[in-house]
Amino acid sequence: MKVDWTDTAISHLTDIYEYISRDSPQYALCMVDRITSRSKQIGLFPESAQIVPEYERPNIREVIEGPYRVIYRTESDRVVVLAVIHGARLLPPTPPGDA
Numbered sequence: 001m002k003v004d005w006t007d008t009a010i011s012h013l014t015d016i017y018e019y020i021s022r023d024s025p026q027y028a029l030c031m032v033d034r035i036t037s038r039s040k041q042i043g044l045f046p047e048s049a050q051i052v053p054e055y056e057r058p059n060i061r062e063v064i065e066g067p068y069r070v071i072y073r074t075e076s077d078r079v080v081v082l083a084v085i086h087g088a089r090l091l092p093p094t095p096p097g098d099a
Helices: 007-021 025-044
Strands: 002-005 060-065 068-074 078-086
Touching: 002 007, 002 025, 007 025, 007 078, 025 060, 025 068, 025 078
Parallel strands: 002 078
Antiparallel strands: 060 068, 068 078
Protein backbone atom coordinates (compact mmCIF):
# COMPACT_ATOMS: atom_id res chain seq x y z
CA MET A 1 0.00 0.00 0.00
CA LYS A 2 1.19 3.50 -0.77
CA VAL A 3 2.41 5.63 2.17
CA ASP A 4 2.05 9.41 1.99
CA TRP A 5 3.51 11.87 4.50
CA THR A 6 1.63 15.06 5.32
CA ASP A 7 3.44 18.38 5.37
CA THR A 8 2.94 18.37 9.14
CA ALA A 9 4.69 15.01 9.54
CA ILE A 10 7.57 16.14 7.29
CA SER A 11 7.89 19.29 9.37
CA HIS A 12 8.05 17.16 12.51
CA LEU A 13 10.90 15.13 10.97
CA THR A 14 12.76 18.32 10.12
CA ASP A 15 12.32 19.59 13.68
CA ILE A 16 13.52 16.28 15.11
CA TYR A 17 16.60 16.34 12.91
CA GLU A 18 17.42 19.94 13.80
CA TYR A 19 17.00 19.34 17.53
CA ILE A 20 19.11 16.18 17.68
CA SER A 21 21.75 17.50 15.29
CA ARG A 22 22.72 20.22 17.78
CA ASP A 23 24.51 17.44 19.66
CA SER A 24 25.06 14.83 16.95
CA PRO A 25 24.28 15.28 13.25
CA GLN A 26 25.11 11.62 12.70
CA TYR A 27 22.63 10.41 15.32
CA ALA A 28 20.02 12.87 14.02
CA LEU A 29 20.27 11.37 10.55
CA CYS A 30 20.13 7.86 11.99
CA MET A 31 16.95 8.65 13.96
CA VAL A 32 15.20 10.23 10.98
CA ASP A 33 16.18 7.20 8.86
CA ARG A 34 14.77 4.85 11.51
CA ILE A 35 11.51 6.79 11.63
CA THR A 36 11.07 6.95 7.85
CA SER A 37 11.96 3.28 7.52
CA ARG A 38 8.80 2.46 9.44
CA SER A 39 6.94 3.46 6.25
CA LYS A 40 7.77 0.04 4.84
CA GLN A 41 6.13 -1.74 7.77
CA ILE A 42 3.00 0.37 7.81
CA GLY A 43 2.70 0.16 4.03
CA LEU A 44 2.85 -3.64 4.10
CA PHE A 45 0.89 -4.19 7.31
CA PRO A 46 -1.13 -1.02 7.98
CA GLU A 47 -3.50 -2.65 10.46
CA SER A 48 -0.79 -4.43 12.46
CA ALA A 49 0.04 -1.42 14.63
CA GLN A 50 -1.89 -0.40 17.70
CA ILE A 51 -4.81 2.00 17.61
CA VAL A 52 -3.85 5.35 19.15
CA PRO A 53 -5.46 5.09 22.61
CA GLU A 54 -6.14 8.83 22.86
CA TYR A 55 -8.33 8.74 19.74
CA GLU A 56 -9.88 5.24 19.91
CA ARG A 57 -10.49 5.16 16.16
CA PRO A 58 -9.63 1.99 14.24
CA ASN A 59 -8.19 3.93 11.29
CA ILE A 60 -5.80 6.06 13.42
CA ARG A 61 -2.81 3.93 14.40
CA GLU A 62 0.76 4.32 15.57
CA VAL A 63 4.14 2.66 15.55
CA ILE A 64 6.82 3.52 18.05
CA GLU A 65 10.38 4.26 16.98
CA GLY A 66 12.70 5.18 19.81
CA PRO A 67 10.97 7.90 21.82
CA TYR A 68 8.72 8.90 18.90
CA ARG A 69 5.17 7.98 17.98
CA VAL A 70 4.55 7.77 14.23
CA ILE A 71 0.82 8.41 13.93
CA TYR A 72 -0.97 7.51 10.73
CA ARG A 73 -4.41 7.09 9.19
CA THR A 74 -5.38 4.06 7.14
CA GLU A 75 -7.50 4.61 4.07
CA SER A 76 -8.82 2.17 1.48
CA ASP A 77 -5.92 2.69 -0.93
CA ARG A 78 -3.16 4.29 1.12
CA VAL A 79 -1.69 5.13 4.50
CA VAL A 80 -1.21 8.77 5.49
CA VAL A 81 1.42 9.63 8.10
CA LEU A 82 -0.13 12.46 10.11
CA ALA A 83 2.51 13.24 12.72
CA VAL A 84 5.72 12.20 14.44
CA ILE A 85 5.44 13.17 18.08
CA HIS A 86 7.76 12.57 21.03
CA GLY A 87 6.15 10.11 23.42
CA ALA A 88 6.43 12.54 26.35
CA ARG A 89 4.22 15.12 24.62
CA LEU A 90 0.46 15.24 24.87
CA LEU A 91 -1.47 14.70 21.65
CA PRO A 92 -3.93 17.31 20.39
CA PRO A 93 -7.63 16.55 21.02
CA THR A 94 -8.15 15.48 17.40
CA PRO A 95 -5.68 13.63 15.18
CA PRO A 96 -3.22 16.01 13.47
CA GLY A 97 -4.24 16.74 9.89
CA ASP A 98 -7.52 14.90 10.33
CA ALA A 99 -10.52 16.43 8.62
